[in-house]
Amino acid sequence: MKKSSEKIIEKLLLSSALFTILTTLLIIAILLFETVKFFSEISIIDFFTDTEWTPLFDDKHFGILPLLSGTFLTSMVATLIALPVGLVIAIYLNEYSGNKFRKTIKPLLELLAAVPTVIYGFFALVIVTPFLQQFIPGLAGFSSLSAGIVMGIMIIPYVSSLSEDALFAVPKSLREASYGMGATKFQTVFKVTLPAASSGVIVAVILAISRAIGETMIVAIAAGQQPRLTLNPLVPVETITAYIVQVSLGDVPRESLEYTTIFAAGITLFIFTLILNNISFWLRNKFREKYD
Amino acid sequence: MTEILSKKKKKKKKNKTSVEKSVKSNFIISTESLNAYYSETQALFDINIQIPKLAVTAFIGPSGCGKSTLLRVFNRMNDYIDGFKTEGKVLVDDTDIYAKNIDTETLRKNVGMVFQKPNPFPKSIYENVAFGLKIQGINDKSFIEHRIEESLKQVALWGEVKDKMKKNAYGLSGGQQQRLCIARTLAVEPSVVLMDEPTSALDPISTGRIEELLFELRNNYSIVIVTHNMQQAARISDKTAFFWLGKIVEYNDTKKIFTNPKNKQTENYISGHFG
Ligand SMILES: Nc1ncnc2c1ncn2[C@@H]1O[C@H](COP(=O)(O)OP(=O)(O)OP(=O)(O)O)[C@@H](O)[C@H]1O
Numbered sequence: 001m002k003k004s005s006e007k008i009i010e011k012l013l014l015s016s017a018l019f020t021i022l023t024t025l026l027i028i029a030i031l032l033f034e035t036v037k038f039f040s041e042i043s044i045i046d047f048f049t050d051t052e053w054t055p056l057f058d059d060k061h062f063g064i065l066p067l068l069s070g071t072f073l074t075s076m077v078a079t080l081i082a083l084p085v086g087l088v089i090a091i092y093l094n095e096y097s098g099n100k101f102r103k104t105i106k107p108l109l110e111l112l113a114a115v116p117t118v119i120y121g122f123f124a125l126v127i128v129t130p131f132l133q134q135f136i137p138g139l140a141g142f143s144s145l146s147a148g149i150v151m152g153i154m155i156i157p158y159v160s161s162l163s164e165d166a167l168f169a170v171p172k173s174l175r176e177a178s179y180g181m182g183a184t185k186f187q188t189v190f191k192v193t194l195p196a197a198s199s200g201v202i203v204a205v206i207l208a209i210s211r212a213i214g215e216t217m218i219v220a221i222a223a224g225q226q227p228r229l230t231l232n233p234l235v236p237v238e239t240i241t242a243y244i245v246q247v248s249l250g251d252v253p254r255e256s257l258e259y260t261t262i263f264a265a266g267i268t269l270f271i272f273t274l275i276l277n278n279i280s281f282w283l284r285n286k287f288r289e290k291y292d
Numbered sequence: 293m294t295e296i297l298s299k300k301k302k303k304k305k306k307n308k309t310s311v312e313k314s315v316k317s318n319f320i321i322s323t324e325s326l327n328a329y330y331s332e333t334q335a336l337f338d339i340n341i342q343i344p345k346l347a348v349t350a351f352i353g354p355s356g357c358g359k360s361t362l363l364r365v366f367n368r369m370n371d372y373i374d375g376f377k378t379e380g381k382v383l384v385d386d387t388d389i390y391a392k393n394i395d396t397e398t399l400r401k402n403v404g405m406v407f408q409k410p411n412p413f414p415k416s417i418y419e420n421v422a423f424g425l426k427i428q429g430i431n432d433k434s435f436i437e438h439r440i441e442e443s444l445k446q447v448a449l450w451g452e453v454k455d456k457m458k459k460n461a462y463g464l465s466g467g468q469q470q471r472l473c474i475a476r477t478l479a480v481e482p483s484v485v486l487m488d489e490p491t492s493a494l495d496p497i498s499t500g501r502i503e504e505l506l507f508e509l510r511n512n513y514s515i516v517i518v519t520h521n522m523q524q525a526a527r528i529s530d531k532t533a534f535f536w537l538g539k540i541v542e543y544n545d546t547k548k549i550f551t552n553p554k555n556k557q558t559e560n561y562i563s564g565h566f567g
């Protein structure tokens with residue numbers, strides 16, 4: 001009796017696993033199918049070299065670069081915020097703070113990642129931007145700066161939590177070796193522990209960046225909807241994700257060329273995050289081997 | 293050496309002032325009525341021991357009897373254990389190292405330590421040996437290179453690694469790594485080297501090389517070594533202390549301990565009849 005019920009459970013687990021894989025494959029298939037349709041009309045060379053993205057206008061251009069630069073810029077600002085802050089938090093919690101403090105602060109930090117992103121977007125638009133405009137006169141109402149800063153706050157726990165795990169994994173024997181040589185705590189942290197944890201920290205940062213690249217709501221609300229090839233963080237831009245939202249919610253006819261652009265944009269985004277995730281996966285395996 | 297007392301300037305190059313200058317006593321380390329506790333549990337009881345200069349002193353005894361604890365009192369490595377505390381006095385170069393104004397970093401530059409498991413940094417061979425000098429703020433490249441070469445020669449590793457100084461130390465064998473760790477400690481020219489079972493993770497050939505090395509080192513360094521290997525203690529040490537349940541039961545010249553132990557427990561232990 002027991003055997004047959006266990007077999008049913010096994011089958012159920014297997015089918016749910018298969019279902020997930022199938023769904024993923026289906027999504028990729030649809031993405032590819034629509035993308036092929038798109039590239040049958042637009043040259044892939046234009047797609048990567050044209051510096052304008054205006055599929056919804058009369059004078060149509062299909063250059064992905066402006067969307068990529070918008071994505072890059074917002075993620076860059078976010079990383080510049082999240083990397084130092086997250087790292088300092090990780091170092092403080094792991095090397096300096098008491099256990100009690102750490103146990104209370106960690107869940108609070110992780111709460112940052114649990115705030116609905118629409119709230120972050122709203123926060124960027126009505127609080128951060130007006131605040132920054134007092135110091136930065138040229139700052140537009142929508143900008144990659146405000147969106148990036150707020151996104152950076154959102155991804156702090158990704159950086160701090162994974163970096164802390166990496167610091168924690170550094171064997172006690174290395175710290176002892178350092179202290180035994182007469183190193184101070186500060187020297188030990190920055191010359192021994194942090195370098196030894198560096199691959200783990202890099203993994204943390206890559207995962208955080210990939211989260212930032214895929215983030216949609218904050219940039220759709222606060223970064224603007226103006227595809228623009230620029231590295232100026234003070235002006236409105238549009239990210240790939242924000243563009244996809246714009247078209248999905250708009251009144252573009254389903255079968256049109258304009259509509260297939262979101263699949264081409266989507267697959268570009270997908271390839272980027274896939275590469276980043278693979279790098280971090282590869283690094284994580286490499287770094288696991290080192291201490292086992 | 294009064295150097296320990298005052299916070300030493302980081303830039304100062306080390307030379308072996310401690311060994312040559314201090315003529316106050318023949319002992320490099322001595323303890324007076326030392327008790328040590330891990331929270332409520334007492335690990336060392338009334339330890340009074342005097343460690344001679346420029347000699348090898350061995351600590352032997354069954355597991356858990358406090359050998360490592362005492363060794364790590366000498367460079368205050370136990371400071372990192374919550375709840376650890378000591379009573380009594382520990383003098384290194386006639387300075388009470390548990391006094392209030394002691395700078396533990398300076399103490400540890402003078403009292404180096406080699407651990408049971410080789411623990412090189414995941415850095416190049418060069419960076420490993422240079423570490424102690426660099427954290428002292430020494431930047432003189434030719435001086436650093438000179439010290440590296442000298443230290444690696446002292447541990448008989450120079451020939452094996454001189455062509456791959458930039459390679460990661462993790463690529464070395466266990467025995468080579470341990471000799472590297474010893475070289476790393478010697479590079480800053482401490483006056484004392486503490487070794488906690490430095491050969492227990494090594495094969496017999498590597499062990500033999502480290503024992504030969506200790507023979508050489510005793511000319512310039514005062515060495516304290518914990519070992520579970522009776523032959524090793526007999527071969528390499530000048531003095532031996534036998535520990536039992538947190539006390540030093542017998543402490544004498546190694547020859548006397550191994551040929552004519554005064555204490556029954558010591559005799560049982562070194563002859564291998566121990567419960
Ligand atoms: N970090 C610690 N916290 C609490 N108790 C400890 C700690 N380290 C050691 N002890 C206890 O102190 C006593 C002495 O330990 P110690 O490590 O000095 O023994 P040892 O002689 O070095 O043993 P071994 O030969 O196994 O290395 C033991 O009873 C041990 O359980």
Ligand SMILES: [Mg+2]
Nearest residue numbers: 359360361488
């Ligand atoms: Mg021990």
